Amino acid sequence: xxxxxxxxxxxxxxxxxxxxxxxxxxxxxxxxxxxxxxxxxxxxxxxxxxxxxxxxxxxxxxxxxxxxxxxxxxxxxxxxxxxxxxxxxxxxxxxxxxxxxxxxxxxxxxxxxxxxxxxxxxxxxxxxxxxxxxxxxxxxxxxxxxxxxxxxxxxxxxxxxxxxxxxxxxxxxxxxxxxxxxxxxxxxxxxxxxxxxxxxxxxxxxxxxxxxxxxxxxxxxxxxxxxxxxxxxxxxxxxxxxxxxxxxxxxxxx
Numbered sequence: 001x002x003x004x005x006x007x008x009x010x011x012x013x014x015x016x017x018x019x020x021x022x023x024x025x026x027x028x029x030x031x032x033x034x035x036x037x038x039x040x041x042x043x044x045x046x047x048x049x050x051x052x053x054x055x056x057x058x059x060x061x062x063x064x065x066x067x068x069x070x071x072x073x074x075x076x077x078x079x080x081x082x083x084x085x086x087x088x089x090x091x092x093x094x095x096x097x098x099x100x101x102x103x104x105x106x107x108x109x110x111x112x113x114x115x116x117x118x119x120x121x122x123x124x125x126x127x128x129x130x131x132x133x134x135x136x137x138x139x140x141x142x143x144x145x146x147x148x149x150x151x152x153x154x155x156x157x158x159x160x161x162x163x164x165x166x167x168x169x170x171x172x173x174x175x176x177x178x179x180x181x182x183x184x185x186x187x188x189x190x191x192x193x194x195x196x197x198x199x200x201x202x203x204x205x206x207x208x209x210x211x212x213x214x215x216x217x218x219x220x221x222x223x224x225x226x227x228x229x230x231x232x233x234x235x236x237x238x239x240x241x242x243x244x245x246x247x248x249x250x251x252x253x254x
Contacts, residue, residue, distance in 0.1 A: 004248035005202055006163065006221035007239055008032035008144070010064055010113065012050035013041035013073075013227055021226035027053055029235040031251040032060040032221065034111045034144070037092035040066035040074025047099045055105035060251045062144060063096035063134075065089050066113030073227075074114035075181070082126065085116075086133035093134050093141075108254055109163070110134045111144035111223075112151075120154070121146050121177045127154035135160055142254050147217040148176030148207060163252050164218035166201055168194045168238050169228055172209040176217065179210060187225075191233040195241035198222055202247055220252055 011027075012035035013020040020041065027033065033054045036042030042050075054061050066074035068088065080088070093110060100107050112120055112130060120127035127150050131143050140161065145151040147164030155162035169188045171179040179186040188194045201207060202222075206214040224234050239249050 003202065003246075004250050005219065005242065006031050006060075006252040007235065007242075007249050008034055008062070008111070008165070008221050008223050009226045009231065009235060010034045010036070010223070011226040012036045012046050012064070014046045015041055015043050015070065022232050023050055023226060024053065025232045026226055026235055027057045027059055029232070029239050030059060031249060032062060032109065034062045034064035034113075034223075035096065036113070037063055037065050037095050039068045039088065039092055040070065040113055044099070047095070048103060051100050051105055052103040055103055058251070060108045061096075061100055061105050062109040062111050063093045063107050064111055064113050065092035066116050069115075074116065077115045077119060082129040086129050089130050089133040090137050093137050097138070107138070107141070109142040109144050111165070117146065117151075118178060120151050121149035124150040124153050124157070127151045128158065131155060131158055131160065142252075144221060146176075147219060148215055152218075161254065163220035165221045165223055166198075166207060166217065166219050168198050168222050168224045169231075169234055172207050172215075174209045174211055174213050174215075176207050176209075176215050185210070187228065189228070189230050191230060191237035194224075194234045195237040198238050199241045199245045199247070202242065203245065
């Protein structure tokens with residue numbers, strides 16, 4: 001049986017006059033797009049334009065909610081009561097649903113952003129609060145969960161639709177969480193290195209930590225960050241590497 005995998009990117013992260021990433025180029029390569037909902041980045045015009053382009057290209061659309069942290073790009077850890085955070089997730093998902101409908105598209109999945117996502121890899125209760133909030137709005141929504149972490153434990157406990165995610169451009173700790181961005185070599189900038197690493201992980205069905213440790217994992221989708229300067233080169237290299245290895249790159253089924 002031919003192995004297939006989805007390739008996703010975080011995008012729609014420009015804001016007003018400030019441009020972030022090359023979304024148009026990424027949409028030529030990826031199969032799913034996680035689109036910022038205005039809290040950590042993005043604005044209504046950017047959301048609409050990005051969703052319209054993704055829909056035109058046949059790229060799956062996902063809501064990408066994060067902390068209310070424009071200045072920190074959603075990468076500052078924040079302590080928000082679970083009930084408030086749940087409503088903030090609902091609010092951001094609602095914006096994504098409305099904008100997608102306006103361009104004739106639909107939201108297929110939800111993926112948490114930045115510090116919120118990282119905190120949810122460590123805290124199952126926090127992850128469940130976020131996911132339950134989203135599912136209270138769209139029960140059939142697919143959750144994109146970072147595989148091998150508390151995010152996966154949360155979606156398994158909820159019994160919802162989910163796909164397991166790994167990262168092309170981030171280094172891993174031995175517990176399957178991501179190396180803190182403040183640490184050396186936490187972000188992978190070399191496209192060739194990223195591609196070879198991803199192919200190896202998909203073929204082995206395992207996360208490869210920075211230490212070399214293998215962690216068995218469900219791998220359905222591979223992420224790269226749209227704000228990384230090398231994002232387009234990494235996306236192209238990863239897709240080419242996967243296809244050269246006989247792995248089909250396509251939108252995940254729902």
